[in-house]
Every structure is written in structure tokens, then in C-alpha cells.
Amino acid sequence: MSETENIAAIGNIISDQIFDVFGWQSVGPRNLNWECVDQEAHQRKRVKTHPSDVVFTYSDPYGGFPLFLNTDLKSYARDSITAAAVQEALGALAYTVDCAAKAPRWADHYAAHKENWSVAGLLFIYNHDGGYHRDFDVLLDQVKPGQVRLPPGKRIFVMGPTRIEYLNTIAHDISAQRGREKLPAKEKCGFYTPDLIGAKVRTSKIGPATVEMLLGPWQVLHFDNTAAKGGRKGWWIYYIGEGSSVDEFNFLLDYIFTYQLLGDEDVIDIRMPFGVTEAPAVFDRAKRFYGEEFWPVGDTSPQDFESRLQRVTCSVVTGFSDRFSEIEIGMKRR
Numbered sequence: 330m331s332e333t334e335n336i337a338a339i340g341n342i343i344s345d346q347i348f349d350v351f352g353w354q355s356v357g358p359r360n361l362n363w364e365c366v367d368q369e370a371h372q373r374k375r376v377k378t379h380p381s382d383v384v385f386t387y388s389d390p391y392g393g394f395p396l397f398l399n400t401d402l403k404s405y406a407r408d409s410i411t412a413a414a415v416q417e418a419l420g421a422l423a424y425t426v427d428c429a430a431k432a433p434r435w436a437d438h439y440a441a442h443k444e445n446w447s448v449a450g451l452l453f454i455y456n457h458d459g460g461y462h463r464d465f466d467v468l469l470d471q472v473k474p475g476q477v478r479l480p481p482g483k484r485i486f487v488m489g490p491t492r493i494e495y496l497n498t499i500a501h502d503i504s505a506q507r508g509r510e511k512l513p514a515k516e517k518c519g520f521y522t523p524d525l526i527g528a529k530v531r532t533s534k535i536g537p538a539t540v541e542m543l544l545g546p547w548q549v550l551h552f553d554n555t556a557a558k559g560g561r562k563g564w565w566i567y568y569i570g571e572g573s574s575v576d577e578f579n580f581l582l583d584y585i586f587t588y589q590l591l592g593d594e595d596v597i598d599i600r601m602p603f604g605v606t607e608a609p610a611v612f613d614r615a616k617r618f619y620g621e622e623f624w625p626v627g628d629t630s631p632q633d634f635e636s637r638l639q640r641v642t643c644s645v646v647t648g649f650s651d652r653f654s655e656i657e658i659g660m661k662r663r
Contacts, residue, residue, distance in 0.1 A: 336457055339404045339455065340382070340455050341382075341383065343455050344383065344385075346500055347497055349500075350504065351500070352520065352537025352538060353385045353387050353398075353538075354386055355384065356397070357384050357439040358438055359383050361381045361438065363381065364432070364434055365377055365379055365428050379428050379429070382400055383400050385397070385398045385400055388532055388537065389539065390532045390534070390539065391525075391529070391531060393531035394445040395447075396446070396447055396448075396540075397446060397448045397449070398449055399439075399450050400450075401421070401452050403453065403454045403455065405456060405461075407461045410454060410461055411468070412469075412471035415454070416477070419472060419487070423477050423480075424478070426450040426479070426484075427483060430483070449483070450484070451485070452487045454487070464491075486541075486544060488544070494648070496543060498602040498647075499548065499600075502602070502647075503550070510554075510557055510560075513552055513554045513557065517556075518550060518552045519533070519537070519550075520536065520539075520549060521534060522534050522535075523588050535551050547569070549590070550564065561594065561596050563594075563640075564595065565598050566597060567601075567646075568581065568601050568604075569601075572599075572605060572611055573607065573608070575611060575615040577611075578599075578616075579615055582623075582638075585597060596640050596641075597641045598641075598642045599612065599644070601645050602646045602648055608645055612642075612643035616641065620634065620635060620638055
């Protein structure tokens with residue numbers, strides 16, 4: 330197996346270990362090229378197929394039907410992550426998503442026996458040499474939307490190197506804490522999806538993480554560990570920010586109380602993969618400020634409100650970054 334193939338395999342490994350923790354499943358064949366059904370519109374006169382590196386799926390809580398994410402896995406060195414490369418990948422993925430929605434062969438492989446389903450694209454850009462430290466959002470802003478011919482109603486989501494590092498750290502943290510029995514088995518955990526204005530959850534509010542959630546500022550994990558000795562139930566809120574200001578935490582506390590996450594026995598820990606060392610101390614100041622500025626809340630007494638705030642804590646999670654040897658991967662795949 331060539332070095333290029335080994336590097337490409339890294340994307341499969343990383344995406345699997347991340348999305349499994351968030352409740353996604355991979356379906357159908359990997360690395361499949363399937364026939365384009367609109368070759369003229371999709372500029373497929375020379376290459377008459379579209380690729381599916383891997384397709385992930387979960388039940389969309391708002392639509393109530395399966396969402397399939399046709400995923401383009403990119404494993405790039407630092408200097409290969411450019412606006413031009415992202416532009417090209419998005420353009421190709423837009424054609425793929427449009428075609429997947431109407432290609433019988435794609436449906437046969439990935440959405441067989443499903444009456445109602447939708448498909449979107451996911452561009453997954455992993456930095457395999459660990460040298461990319463720029464702001465990927467700035468690079469993404471350089472992409473010209475007019476050159477990405479995505480039909481109305483179709484969607485593409487993009488995960489860049491920093492977001493993938495963040496989600497990978499969460500996945501490793503959840504797995505590690507489950508091994509230490511700080512979290513229960515997967516069946517006793519799930520990610521919280523709230524009702525939105527104009528969009529009610531049609532399924533359970535606790536389930537797989539949505540792709541929109543994974544691209545948001547925080548991800549809310551619910552767990553019930555009461556079956557374990559000394560175990561409790563509650564929430565872990567993973568937050569991508571640094572936690573260097575009181576205002577950051579006020580937004581999080583607003584979210585907690587707006588959606589009434591803090592029940593009589595619940596505990597909440599805000600867990601920060603990119604948090605600064607001072608974040609827990611800043612959070613303590615934020616709690617004092619929040620208690621002074623925003624009480625009363627509903628019918629709660631000052632003592633009850635204070636007690637609830639004390640059950641919200643903050644932790645800085647040790648960052649995790651995978652490093653792979655292309656040679657070792659090639660030997661394992663023989």
C-alpha cells in the first residue's frame with residue numbers, strides 16, 4: 330500500500346473513533362465510486378462517477394427521519410490546507426450531494442429500505458502532521474460561494490483541523506471517563522437536543538449528537554450513573570471556548586437555566602478541551618456575578634438558587650491529538 334493510501338486511511342480511523350462516541354453509524358461500502366446520473370450538469374464527461382469515502386447516519390431529531398452524511402475524508406499536511414484546496418473539495422462535494430439524492434445506486438447502497446430520508450455532505454479536513462495552527466474559519470471565508478453549485482435545500486457541513494482536534498479530545502475524554510466509571514455505558518448516555526423556535530424535537534431529546542451540534546460552541550451530554558456506587562446523574566457540557574472571561578460563562582449559565590437542565594439532584598460539569606488554566610477561577614467569579622445579577626429565577630429561594638449554582642462546576646480537559654505513522658498503518662492494513 331502506498332504512502333498516499335496510508336495517509337488517506339488516517340481520515341477513516343479518526344472519523345470512526347470520533348463519530349462512534351457521538352452516536353453516529355457508518356453504513357454501506359466505503360471508498361465507493363458510483364455512477365453519476367446527471368453527467369452534463371455535474372461536469373462528469375471524463376470521470377463519470379462520484380465518490381463516497383464513507384457515509385455516516387443518525388436519526389435527525391427535528392425531521393424524525395434518517396440523515397445520511399456523504400463524507401469526503403481529507404487528510405492533509407499543514408501546507409496543503411489552502412482556500413483553493415477547500416474550494417475544489419466543496420465544489421466536487423456539492424455535485425456529489427445533489428446526485429446522491431436522486432441516484433438509485435447510491436440509495437441502494439446506503440439508504441436501502443428507508444421510506445423517508447435526506448442526504449447532506451460533510452467535508453472532513455484532518456491535519457495529519459499536526460502543524461496547522463491557523464484560523465480555519467478565516468480560510469473558509471475565502472471560499473467563493475458562487476463557485477460551489479449546491480442546489481437549494483441541500484447542505485454541506487465542513488469540519489476543519491481545529492474542530493476535529495476538539496471533537497477528538499471529547500471522544501477520548503468520554504471513553505477514558507467511562508473506563509474510570511465516571512460515566513455509565515453508552516446506553517445510559519446521550520446528547521441533548523433542545524426545542525427551537527419553529528423546530529420541535531420529534532424524537533427523544535436525548536440521543537445522537539447532530540452535525541449542527543458538533544459544529545456549535547457547546548455539546549451537552551446527559552448521563553445517568555445512579556446504578557453505580559456513589560454515582561449520580563447530570564450533564565457534561567463540552568465547550569470550545571477558552572473560558573477567559575465572565576461573559577463566556579454567563580452565556581452558558583443562561584443556557585443551563587433557560588432549558589432547566591439543573592434538576593433537584595443533577596450535577597453539571599463544564600468541560601473545556603481548549604480552556605485556559607485560569608478558567609475554573611473565572612467560572613467561580615461568573616457564578617457569583619450570575620447569582621447577584623440574575624436571582625430570582627422562577628420561584629426559587631436565594632438558598633435554593635445558590636445550592637443549584639454550587640452543583641455546576643468547571644474542568645479543563647487535557648487536549649488529545651493523535652499521531653500516526655503512515656508505515657505502521659500500512660503494515661496493519663496488509
